[in-house]
Amino acid sequence: MNPFDLFNEWYEEAKASEPSDPNAMAVATATAEGRPSVRMVLFKDHGPDGWVFYTNTLSRKGEELAENDRAALCIHWKSSYKQVRIEGPVEQVTDAEADAYFASRERSKQLAASASLQSQELESRELFEAKVDELDKLYCDSDLPRPPHWTGYRVIPRCIEFWEGTQERMHHRRLFTDEGNGRWSETLLYP
Numbered sequence: 001m002n003p004f005d006l007f008n009e010w011y012e013e014a015k016a017s018e019p020s021d022p023n024a025m026a027v028a029t030a031t032a033e034g035r036p037s038v039r040m041v042l043f044k045d046h047g048p049d050g051w052v053f054y055t056n057t058l059s060r061k062g063e064e065l066a067e068n069d070r071a072a073l074c075i076h077w078k079s080s081y082k083q084v085r086i087e088g089p090v091e092q093v094t095d096a097e098a099d100a101y102f103a104s105r106e107r108s109k110q111l112a113a114s115a116s117l118q119s120q121e122l123e124s125r126e127l128f129e130a131k132v133d134e135l136d137k138l139y140c141d142s143d144l145p146r147p148p149h150w151t152g153y154r155v156i157p158r159c160i161e162f163w164e165g166t167q168e169r170m171h172h173r174r175l176f177t178d179e180g181n182g183r184w185s186e187t188l189l190y191p
């Protein structure tokens, strides 16, 4: 089985059983010197081209990706006792893709994304709320434009590991490695 069909199978199962956000994943990035950091995001697209999440390019993760374009992802579906890990290089989505996704979001989310200087020090909660109100008034008669610092990142899979837990602790690990030209090899790993 190819890893993308297997992912889809597990994701469909998770969508039916996870109480919230079956598309949540941890994204690990690192500075050029290799100092790591990790946080949760939501993937909005997935498949052979990559796993896509949206964020602020000036955030900590954005700054780290600018200096080191590799990332590792970890998805844990607690309800089905499964984990998927993905590693690979990262690229930004096209402006057209980011524009289309931004336009599809609720206005409240567009306002928050536009007003947030994500990961920078915030003097007070009131300041952020005032910025949101200001933007809401400024664009009261029109759609909000996507801020230039808000876009998507696509993590292109080079290896994908599927971990399936069992009650007997004889967990099952399958590692798929990209061999180029759309071919993927599969090996088992000790749990």
Ligand SMILES: Cc1cc2nc3c(=O)[nH]c(=O)nc-3n(C[C@H](O)[C@H](O)[C@H](O)COP(=O)(O)O)c2cc1C
Pocket (backbone or CB within 6 Å): 021, 024, 037, 038, 039, 040, 041, 042, 043, 053, 054, 055, 056, 059, 060, 061, 062, 118, 119
């Ligand atoms: C379940 C969950 C989903 C999240 N989804 C996103 C997301 O899609 N994009 C995003 O920028 N932050 C998201 N966040 C917030 C991030 O975890 C993080 O706080 C933020 O992106 C700043 O991270 P950074 O300072 O490492 O760049 C999410 C948090 C949680 C708990």
